[in-house]
Amino acid sequence: MIRLTDLSFGYRNQPLLFNGLNLSLETGHIYGLLGKNGSGKTTLLKNMVGLHYPKAGRATIDGVDTAKRRPDLLSRIFFLPEEPYIPDHTAKAFLETTSPFYPTFDRELFNGYLAAFDVPERRVLTKLSLGQQKKFMIAFALACRTKLLVMDEPTNGLDIPSKAQFRKVLASAVDEDCCIVLSTHQVRDLDNLIDSVIVLHDGTVKLQVQLDQLTEQIRFGNVSGTAVASALYGEAAFDGTHAILPNPERISSKPDLELLFNAVVSDSGILLNYLAKEEIR
Structure with missing residues (x-):
C-alpha cells in the first residue's frame, strides 16, 4: 500500500535527514514509529502523506505519488499532527466545512467517539481545554475512515482516563482495509495496540517487524x-x-x-x- 522508495530528504542548508530510505507498509496493521528526539519521525510522516517533497525518490500510496497531492488520494489520507490547528468554530460548523472532503466520513461513528471521549458538541472548539480539543480531532480523524490514518504523538495532552479511552476507541476502529501509523515517545501508552514496530535511527529504518x-x-x-x-x-x-x-x-x-x-x-x-x-x- 505505502511505499517509500530510495527517499532522500533534508531541510534547506542542513544535512540530509534521509538518504535512500526504503519502507513498505500494508493495510490491516497498526504501526508504531519509534525514534529519538530529532530522529525525523515527524518529517518521515510528512513525506509519507505528501506534506513534504523529497529531494530524491518518492512516497506512493497504491502506486500514486503523494507529493502530487491529488484530491482523490488526499481524501483517503488523514494526518493528525501533534498540535493540530483548531479553528474558531463549533463542532457542527467544522463538520459542515471539513467532512465533505472525506467521502467515507461516518457521522454516527463520530458522535459515538465524542460521547466516548466526553467532549461537548455545541461549544466553540477554541473554548475547549487542550485535551478536549485533541480528543475532538482524534474523533474526527477516526470517523473519516480513511485508508491511511497517521497520528503524530496522539496521546500527548491526554490525561490517564483519556489515554485508556483512546486505546479502546482506536482498537475498535481498526479493520483490514485500513493502515494506521502512530508516532510516539509514550510507548507504554500504545504498546497494547501496536502490532508492528518501526525503529528510525540515524536516518535509516533499523528495524521493521x-x-x-x-x-x-x-x-x-x-x-x-x-x-x-x-x-x-x-x-x-x-x-x-x-x-x-x-x-x-x-x-x-x-x-x-x-x-x-x-x-x-x-x-x-x-x-x-x-x-x-x-x-x-
Whole structure:
C-alpha cells in the first residue's frame, strides 16, 4: 500500500535527514514509529502523506505519488499532527466545512467517539481545554475512515482516563482495509495496540517487524545471575535485569517496546545481528 522508495530528504542548508530510505507498509496493521528526539519521525510522516517533497525518490500510496497531492488520494489520507490547528468554530460548523472532503466520513461513528471521549458538541472548539480539543480531532480523524490514518504523538495532552479511552476507541476502529501509523515517545501508552514496530535511527529504518513474528524468535523477561550472560540486551533494574533473550523454546512473552527500542539503538548491534541471522528483519 505505502511505499517509500530510495527517499532522500533534508531541510534547506542542513544535512540530509534521509538518504535512500526504503519502507513498505500494508493495510490491516497498526504501526508504531519509534525514534529519538530529532530522529525525523515527524518529517518521515510528512513525506509519507505528501506534506513534504523529497529531494530524491518518492512516497506512493497504491502506486500514486503523494507529493502530487491529488484530491482523490488526499481524501483517503488523514494526518493528525501533534498540535493540530483548531479553528474558531463549533463542532457542527467544522463538520459542515471539513467532512465533505472525506467521502467515507461516518457521522454516527463520530458522535459515538465524542460521547466516548466526553467532549461537548455545541461549544466553540477554541473554548475547549487542550485535551478536549485533541480528543475532538482524534474523533474526527477516526470517523473519516480513511485508508491511511497517521497520528503524530496522539496521546500527548491526554490525561490517564483519556489515554485508556483512546486505546479502546482506536482498537475498535481498526479493520483490514485500513493502515494506521502512530508516532510516539509514550510507548507504554500504545504498546497494547501496536502490532508492528518501526525503529528510525540515524536516518535509516533499523528495524521493521511484526511483533508476533518477533516474539517467536526472542522473549522478554527478568533474569538474574548467570542467565544475564545469555541476554541479547539487558538493563539493570531493582527487580533484576530486564532482558531480551533468544527464544528457541518459543516461549510466549509480552513485548517491552521501550526495551526493544533501547536495544536497537544501542551501539552493540547484538540484537540486530541476531534478528538478521533469524531472517525476520
